Amino acid sequence: MRSTSLSAFLVFIAVAFSSIGSTDAGAAEKLPNILIVLVDDMGFGDPRCFNPKSKIPTPNIDRLAAEGMRFTDAHASGPLCHMSRYGLMTGRYPFRINVGQWPKHALIQEGEVTLPSLLRDAGYRTAMVGKWHVGFDENGYDRPLPGGPVDRGFDSFFGIRASTDIPPYFYIRDRNAVTPPTDSIEANQSGSQQTGSQWNEIQGAFWRAGGIAPELDLVDVTPRFTSEACDIIRSHQGNDQPLMLYLALPSPHTPWLPLPKYEGQSKAGLYGDFMTMVDDMFGKVLGALEDAGMKENTLVIFSSDNGPVWYDKDTRAFGHDSCGGLRGMKADAWEAGHRMPMVVRWPGVVKPGSSSDATVSFVDFVATMDELVGSNHCVQSTSESEAIAAGPDSFSFLSELTGKPSDRPKRESLALQSGRGLMTYRRGPWKLIEGDGSGGFSDRGPRGNRNQSYKGQLYNLDHDLGETKNLVDEHPKIVASLREELAAIIDAERSR
DSSP: OOOOOOOHHHHHHHHHTOOTTTTHHHHHSSOEEEEEEEEEOTTTSSEEEEETTOOOOOOHHHHHHHSSEEEEEEEOOOSSHHHHHHHHSSSSSSSEEEEEEEESSOOOOTTOOOOHHHHHHHTOOOEEEEEEESSSSSSOOOSOOOSSSSTTTTTEEEEEOOOOOSSSSSOOOOOOOOOOOEEEEOOOOTTSSSOOOOSTTTSOBBBEEEEEOOOOOOOOOGHHHHHHHHHHHTTTTOOOOEEEEEEEOOSSSOOOOOOOOGGTSSSSSHHHHHHHHHHHHHHHHHHHHHHOOOGGGEEEEEEESSSOOHHHHHHHHHOOOOOOOSSSTTTOSGGGTEEEEEEETTTTTSTEEEEOOOOOEHHHHHHHHHHHHTTTTSSSOOOTTSSSOSSSOOOOOOHHHHOOOOOSOOEEEEEEEOOTTTEEEEEEEEEEEESSSOOOOOOSSSOOOTOOOOOOOOEEEEOOOOOOOOOTTOOOOHHHHHHHHHOOOOOOOOOO
16 A cells, blocks of 8 residues: 655645634644544434434534534444444454453453554543443452553543443443442343333343442443543643543443433433433533633544444334434344444534545544554555554545545445354445344344355445345345455455
């Protein structure tokens, strides 16, 4: 691939930042603060800026879209929490490693260039608040937890190891449990075992039994993380060092626990009310940016880690389609599992009220920030004796934001793996799924035999975004070509 010379790249950056007309000359020379907010299990059809028929009020997400750019073809690195977050942090497709090791082992290798380490090396203060879910090297919760955020590029971390329905439940500050999970909590379901309930067994106020820290209450986790994020922003007011804050809210993932003030605020039941609360928490963080005078020089990226746990029965019951017309749900190879509502605001750079149909993946954050700061970590090595460059599956979408030309390579295809292991490959309008069915939560019951023969699925998303017509029998040459390309990407250990 071609690499940008240092002098040419500095000229590009200077031009990009000189367009920030609302700031003074000194501020225009600064790299922006970066706020990445990743919510959990929110569907493409939940924010009204993506689905005007949504029964959930999302004024803060909608305001961000009005002030920035909507991405209509943005995709999680994978349709499950740990897959998605691994790709976001590393710029590497998660199917390249065994992501199933996360409960006991750190998924990110020591010394690997990550999104935060890249930005820290460029002079950023890097902070993370919220759900990690990319693993620690665990050896007891009364001992330090290495391999987590502060060992992979963040200066500070306050959060939890995984979801608020996966025990043990306890807060972590940097490498240590604030209080170990010495108490226990019983499992809870508000789903199908409760007479008359709308929800099934993995919806509603659902959590698993296990250890819990004495001071942790599940209902308080999202508000606590919001408060921590706001504190970090306030502490950075007036600081010339750029800030990168990654806020990973563990909601609206189960358990759906809206505070009393949000109950009945949506027309989509318990889930909708919880999503209303999530939007309000996001609004508090945006408000903290404004109060600190940091709004005009902060690049804000908002999205969700994967699709929702929302069934056809729920759409019929509430008249609300959390999937926004897409097929499937969380964990699926179908679009609702991984196509995410993504919004980017960057005052003076990103055109307000704009949209992009560029195909973007969360693995692209690494290359995008690499181009922004000019670090060139993602410039591919030309020497076979040298290690593969950082973010081997990452492509910069900075030019989509700035409207400025770039000689960095563009994403031309997309590969991912479903929750049950079906490989999926996309090039242009064509999407190949190497298996039958959803490959995820839409397929209830025992996991199928992945080694048995299958017909496969081929869809033309330009004409059939809902994936209603399988064209695999009609276009054997396209199927063969896509399979060949996918095999080459898997074998090459990189796609850039």
